[in-house]
Amino acid sequence: MIFGSLFLHVLSKKSKFAPQYGNLEVKTLFALRLMKIKEVVEALEKFAPLPLQESYDNAGLQIGITGSECSGALLCLDVTEAVINEAIQKGLNLIIAHHPLLFRGLKRIADETYVERCVRLAIRHDISIYAAHTNLDNTVDGVSHEMARKLNMTDLSFLAPLSDGSGGSGVIGRLAKPYTPHELLQHLKSVFGVDCIQYSPSVQTTIERVAICGGSGDFLIERAVECGADLFLTGEIGYHHFFGRENDIWLAALGHYQSERYTIDLMQRILTREFPQLPVLMTSVNTNPIRYI
Numbered sequence: 001m002i003f004g005s006l007f008l009h010v011l012s013k014k015s016k017f018a019p020q021y022g023n024l025e026v027k028t029l030f031a032l033r034l035m036k037i038k039e040v041v042e043a044l045e046k047f048a049p050l051p052l053q054e055s056y057d058n059a060g061l062q063i064g065i066t067g068s069e070c071s072g073a074l075l076c077l078d079v080t081e082a083v084i085n086e087a088i089q090k091g092l093n094l095i096i097a098h099h100p101l102l103f104r105g106l107k108r109i110a111d112e113t114y115v116e117r118c119v120r121l122a123i124r125h126d127i128s129i130y131a132a133h134t135n136l137d138n139t140v141d142g143v144s145h146e147m148a149r150k151l152n153m154t155d156l157s158f159l160a161p162l163s164d165g166s167g168g169s170g171v172i173g174r175l176a177k178p179y180t181p182h183e184l185l186q187h188l189k190s191v192f193g194v195d196c197i198q199y200s201p202s203v204q205t206t207i208e209r210v211a212i213c214g215g216s217g218d219f220l221i222e223r224a225v226e227c228g229a230d231l232f233l234t235g236e237i238g239y240h241h242f243f244g245r246e247n248d249i250w251l252a253a254l255g256h257y258q259s260e261r262y263t264i265d266l267m268q269r270i271l272t273r274e275f276p277q278l279p280v281l282m283t284s285v286n287t288n289p290i291r292y293i
Contacts, residue, residue, distance in 0.1 A: 038066035064128025072279030078287035100131035170213035235259030257288035
């Protein structure tokens with residue numbers, strides 16, 4: 001335990017942790033123990049094991065040393081310079097993102113791309129970066145399940161389950177009540193906080209059975225049709241995938257960022273349950289690079 005040293009460190013005016021702990025009572029400070037980053041990572045990977053990630057992915061620790069003490073975690077969908085600066089300002093030395101910062105190999109670390117600049121900034125300020133990506137998509141109660149929960153859906157199951165039952169892609173289930181298609185589209189706009197939705201109509205006049213995949217999910221459209229979904233909801237659908245479904249299924253695309261906006265709620269719930277005294281904050285930065293007019 002490091003109670004005494006942590007107590008003195010927190011009370012120091014020079015401590016970067018002081019903004020978080022300055023208002024805590026002395027008896028609470030003595031009860032605190034800084035987690036190791038390794039412990040936080042283990043909790044995430046217990047919920048979303050790395051073997052569940054897709055073959056193309058690069059989930060897991062991106063930058064940092066897991067043996068370091070964790071002052072707190074900042075949760076985001078994407079790592080940007082603004083997010084790293086927010087972590088620095090708030091005294092949090094771990095950033096947990098949904099999308100990996102390091103997705104493809106870097107041949108150098110300079111300042112020409114935002115990825116290079118983020119790597120330099122994180123290392124300079126001893127910020128560790130972790131990504132929970134398709135492993136969090138594919139795990140039980142993962143990203144698509146979180147979307148379904150926001151819609152109060154029931155009878156949920158994986159849309160494309162793995163053969164061993166450990167996870168799968170997308171979910172399918174039933175809405176709490178039947179909707180007309182346009183009533184549901186308006187409801188989706190409200191729940192996910194979007195001003196517009198891309199969609200293509202089909203023959204169904206009532207929507208009750210819905211298939212969902214957060215992010216880029218158009219690879220599951222055929223599976224949604226096979227499973228009898230009235231509507232397939234995802235973040236992105238390629239232009240040509242909208243064709244030829246007028247007799248099969250309604251298709252709706254929220255936007256990639258918008259479809260995954262509740263992912264950080266899910267990550268925060270996982271970590272605060274495991275570490276109730278660890279500061280786990282959601283970023284205040286909107287990292288969506290797409291603008292609408």
